[in-house]
Amino acid sequence: MNVGVNIDVLENVGEGFAELISMLEGAGRVQLHQAMGLYVQQETAEHLSDIAHTRHATAERIGAAPTGFWADAAERVESPSALSADASGATLTIAHPGIKRAFQSVTIVPVRAAALAFPIHEIAYGHRAAELWDALKLFIPKGSSIIAMHDASGGILPLFALCRSVTQEQDRTLLPSDQEWEDAAALGARLEIREALAEGGRL
Amino acid sequence: MISLLDGEVTGALRQWRSRNAMTTILGSADLSKMAREVRERAVFSARCTNADFLQRLSEVVDELLSGKTNMASARWELMKSLKQLGYDPEVGFPDEMGEVPPAERGSLQDLSSERRLNLMLETNRRMAAGFGMMTGGNTPLALHHFPAWELVRLYPRIIPRGSEESESPGWYERWAEAGAAVNFEGALDGPLMALKGSPIWQALGDGAGGHNDCLNNPYPPFAFNSGMGWKAVPRARAIQEGLLHETSQVPRALGATLSPGRQEIVAVFDRLSPALRDVIRKALP
Numbered sequence: 001m002n003v004g005v006n007i008d009v010l011e012n013v014g015e016g017f018a019e020l021i022s023m024l025e026g027a028g029r030v031q032l033h034q035a036m037g038l039y040v041q042q043e044t045a046e047h048l049s050d051i052a053h054t055r056h057a058t059a060e061r062i063g064a065a066p067t068g069f070w071a072d073a074a075e076r077v078e079s080p081s082a083l084s085a086d087a088s089g090a091t092l093t094i095a096h097p098g099i100k101r102a103f104q105s106v107t108i109v110p111v112r113a114a115a116l117a118f119p120i121h122e123i124a125y126g127h128r129a130a131e132l133w134d135a136l137k138l139f140i141p142k143g144s145s146i147i148a149m150h151d152a153s154g155g156i157l158p159l160f161a162l163c164r165s166v167t168q169e170q171d172r173t174l175l176p177s178d179q180e181w182e183d184a185a186a187l188g189a190r191l192e193i194r195e196a197l198a199e200g201g202r203l
Numbered sequence: 204m205i206s207l208l209d210g211e212v213t214g215a216l217r218q219w220r221s222r223n224a225m226t227t228i229l230g231s232a233d234l235s236k237m238a239r240e241v242r243e244r245a246v247f248s249a250r251c252t253n254a255d256f257l258q259r260l261s262e263v264v265d266e267l268l269s270g271k272t273n274m275a276s277a278r279w280e281l282m283k284s285l286k287q288l289g290y291d292p293e294v295g296f297p298d299e300m301g302e303v304p305p306a307e308r309g310s311l312q313d314l315s316s317e318r319r320l321n322l323m324l325e326t327n328r329r330m331a332a333g334f335g336m337m338t339g340g341n342t343p344l345a346l347h348h349f350p351a352w353e354l355v356r357l358y359p360r361i362i363p364r365g366s367e368e369s370e371s372p373g374w375y376e377r378w379a380e381a382g383a384a385v386n387f388e389g390a391l392d393g394p395l396m397a398l399k400g401s402p403i404w405q406a407l408g409d410g411a412g413g414h415n416d417c418l419n420n421p422y423p424p425f426a427f428n429s430g431m432g433w434k435a436v437p438r439a440r441a442i443q444e445g446l447l448h449e450t451s452q453v454p455r456a457l458g459a460t461l462s463p464g465r466q467e468i469v470a471v472f473d474r475l476s477p478a479l480r481d482v483i484r485k486a487l488p
Contacts, residue, residue: 016482018473023471031464034344049357049434054206056359067274068358068430075332075357075432076270080339095270128275131282131317133314162449187488191348191438193468194487200469203485 005103006089009036013186021189027187028196029087032189037083037090039188042179043091045178048074064125073098102174107167117147117160124159132159253296256314259284264327278320285315292316326418326427333422336433340399343462351436351446352404354378354395354423358430372414374431379476380412391444396436398446439488 010018024032053073059066073096076082084091100106110116117129124132129147132138136149138159147160176184197203263280266272272280289297292306292313306312311319337347340352354374356363359466365373378395381403389401394471397403408425410417416426423432441447472480 014486016479016486019476019479020468020471020483023474024467026467027463028465028467028471031344031462032468034464035348038345038348041455042437046434050354052357053359066359069273071358071430071432072328075329075336078339078433078435079332079335080342083339095268097270126275126280130280131275179472188229188348190486190488192344193472193483196461196465196468197472197484197487199465200472202469202472202480203487 005178005181007040009182009185012182013189017186017190017193020193026087030085031166031196032192033085033087033090034083034187035192036185037092039184039191040090041077041083042091043176043180043184044094045074045077047180048174051174052172059125062120062122062125064119064122067126069098072096083095093195099174101168103170103172105167105170107165109165113126115145115164116166117162117163118166119159120146120161121157121159123149129160148191218345240361253288253290253298254288256281256284256288260323260327264324264331267324267328268331274321274324277324278317279311281320281323282315290315297351322428326424329424330418330422333420333424333433337422340433340435346399348438349435350438351396351398351441351444352433353436354407354431355434356430357423357432360428360430363430364426372412377407377410377412377414377425381406384411389446391446394444396441396444396446398441 010021021029030190048070052068052074055070056066062135073094076096077092077094079095082093082095084093108116119125119127123136130136136159138147138149139148140162141156145162146158147162148156148158151157194203238313260281263272263277267274267277292308292310292315294305304312305315309316310316311322313319314323340349362368363373364371365376374395379392382390382392385402387403390397390403404421408417408420408422410419410426414426416428418424418426423429425431436444437445438447472483475483
């Protein structure tokens with residue numbers, strides 16, 4: 001299922017430009033939507049790239065190396081068919097598991113398992129419990145809701161916490177704000193109009 | 204109207220789906236010598252001769268690119284596949300008959316090691332993404348508005364190339380070597396920025412300066428395990444940095460080379476009142 005937001009730039013683009021845009025009907029309208037989409041795409045990629053450098057909360061909390069989750073999202077946004085445009089508008093499609101949370105809260109439930117396993121130790125970070133199960137001789141201590149391994153002294157070292165489901169609250173800051181998107185789209189429109197007028201000898 | 208969606212299909216994925224699984228006993232240095240055209244059409248991994256495993260790798264990368272799975276689950280799927288196929292790092296796959304030299308368990312040569320699985324998945328996924336960026340970034344409109352790329356750190360690394368612990372040249376050094384190889388044609392000497400059509404990108408991907416960890420592509424990742432990626436540079440900044448000249452924006456003969464889209468924009472502009480045309484001219488960025 002797709003979720004998303006719509007941005008209308010006519011109110012934001014400035015006097016004169018709005019009139020010109022409203023009068024476009026054919027190839028010019030498509031071209032303008034493509035240009036607006038390009039700037040929205042770049043704004044989004046840069047935003048996600050910034051997040052990739054700053055959001056390592058879970059990794060930092062447990063002393064693990066970041067997985068590059070958001071850098072991956074930034075690269076996906078710049079994929080060519082992530083952006084499409086026609087006379088009715090432009091669409092930027094973001095195919096990444098983390099993006100839905102920008103639009104709505106997400107509840108994760110286990111699939112083909114009784115519980116979810118969340119890493120609570122750097123050894124576990126970025127891994128599924130199943131990957132490490134044999135190699136680290138993992139086990140679930142009786143009566144507990146953790147997955148653990150034995151440490152060098154024979155003690156129990158908790159690696160994962162088990163739970164039935166988890167809800168991640170909506171976090172709109174994962175993507176640019178509506179205003180930032182509107183500004184990016186308006187900039188794309190004004191720049192494309194400038195280029196057209198320059199190329200057409202009207203400046 | 205601009206819509207932003209959380210969706211499923213990307214350009215990188217389309218490129219990925221045109222690939223074929225390809226078995227090879229070659230190591231990564233040999234693979235880097237293969238023609239780029241062959242590599243762009245193939246899913247491969249150094250020292251892997253098992254077609255079933257490569258097919259599974261192809262499927263898993265496809266799922267990664269679709270956003271249907273994450274790295275940990277992808278790695279787990281490949282580990283299961285290797286186990287089902289009877290892979291043992293010391294003897295390889297059961298039907299290999301010694302074609303591939305034994306690998307130390309847990310090493311990069313061990314197909315089932317976490318490091319190797321990460322490398323296989325990351326390299327194949329990022330190559331598809333990089334190819335997609337190159338394709339999307341070279342449409343006439345994208346080329347006009349964002350004419351250059353900047354090489355930036357995208358993925359964090361604990362020991363990045365160029366750091367003291369890495370004992371390997373960093374990207375500024377490699378950029379200087381690649382730039383020297385192409386006389387910095389369309390590229391800056393210093394900042395890691397160049398026009399999209401500059402030969403420096405291919406030189407960087409070819410390991411100019413004698414680096415043998417490269418993937419021979421003119422798009423990121425330029426080397427195995429590299430966390431560097433592209434950031435598109437807007438036209439105004441490319442001009443400001445000296446990559447383009449203002450003269451490249453000199454108006455052309457009236458209507459002579461305008462695309463149909465720009466022709467309509469100009470025609471509509473001409474229909475506006477003189478007062479409104481002045482407002483637009485004064486407000487242009």
